[in-house]
């Protein structure tokens with residue numbers, strides 16, 4: 404038996420079923436999504452973002468949110484957070500049995516308008532009743548800030564701006580704030596500067612890194628964030644994903660790559676890399692695409 408007592412525990416929030424699939428051109432059947440979630444749980448993931456209660460006109464791929472949540476078999480010790488943009492989304496999520504949700508804001512005005520059709524300030528006002536209703540229903544709320552390094556429409560985003568939005572989400576009761584490099588342009592230097600600004604306003608223990616891999620820097624950004632004390636990372640199996648309202652954004656950092664990195668740094672994620680790699684190969688096959696993780700490809704080649 405291995406001794407994990409001295410290892411740093413790191414929580415991985417698997418966002419593949421939501422962030423990974425929201426941008427898929429082909430329709431992904433609910434049964435496939437349910438099987439993906441089950442396989443991810445079998446691989447040891449304990450936080451699996453299952454879907455988004457957003458407008459089906461805006462994101463058709465998530466239109467089966469209520470059906471999926473009703474049919475999702477719950478497992479002890481596994482959380483299935485869902486995205487909600489407003490009170491309507493929260494009410495529908497709770498009705499479908501969700502016990503954890505996430506609200507999402509941005510550090511860039513242009514992205515906020517494109518993604519949720521309102522300004523950053525309006526979105527924060529919109530979240531107040533969501534927070535109050537969630538509190539009353541004992542539903543945990545996570546917060547996201549998008550465009551923490553740059554915006555696809557406005558360019559570079561000042562770290563102070565990210566800190567302001569993150570601090571507002573934290574102050575309104577989000578138990579954790581996930582920092583999204585939505586278009587994956589961050590480098591360890593820009594991510595570090597952003598994190599230092601945010602950590603002066605929100606305890607680092609309540610921050611998560613959510614890095615896309617468009618420019619190939621996401622694993623380096625996870626390592627830089629880990630060095631600064633971040634112990635929660637969002638990732639997507641096989642690197643699936645991208646935001647439909649962020650031009651040019653590619654997938655999240657692959658969960659397999661994050662797990663390999665963190666285990667190499669001596670951290671404990673609770674994830675079985677072999678089973679995760681099998682899941683990555685399975686979902687990539689179903690979607691008819693190459694596996695998007697270098698670690699998964701290397702491990703499969705080594706075992707062939």
Ligand SMILES: CC(C)(COP(=O)([O-])OP(=O)([O-])OC[C@H]1O[C@@H](n2cnc3c(N)ncnc32)[C@H](O)[C@@H]1OP(=O)([O-])[O-])[C@@H](O)C(=O)NCCC(=O)NCCSC(=O)C[C@@](C)(O)CC(=O)[O-]
Pocket residue numbers: 422425455456457458459460461462486488489491492493507518519520547548549550583584585613645646647648
């Ligand atoms: C926020 C809205 C709804 C505003 O959209 P709107 O058009 O301004 O809203 P509205 O209130 O005028 O409603 C328009 C229609 O949508 C319906 N509606 C309204 N709300 C809901 C709801 N919750 N669920 C279902 N339906 C809803 C509403 O009932 C109405 O239906 P109609 O009367 O026309 O038939 C829309 O812009 C939206 O749904 N946006 C979501 C976009 C999205 O999901 N983006 C991807 C997730 S964010 C992301 O990926 C980034 C992240 C988190 O991963 C971090 C990172 O990487 O940066």
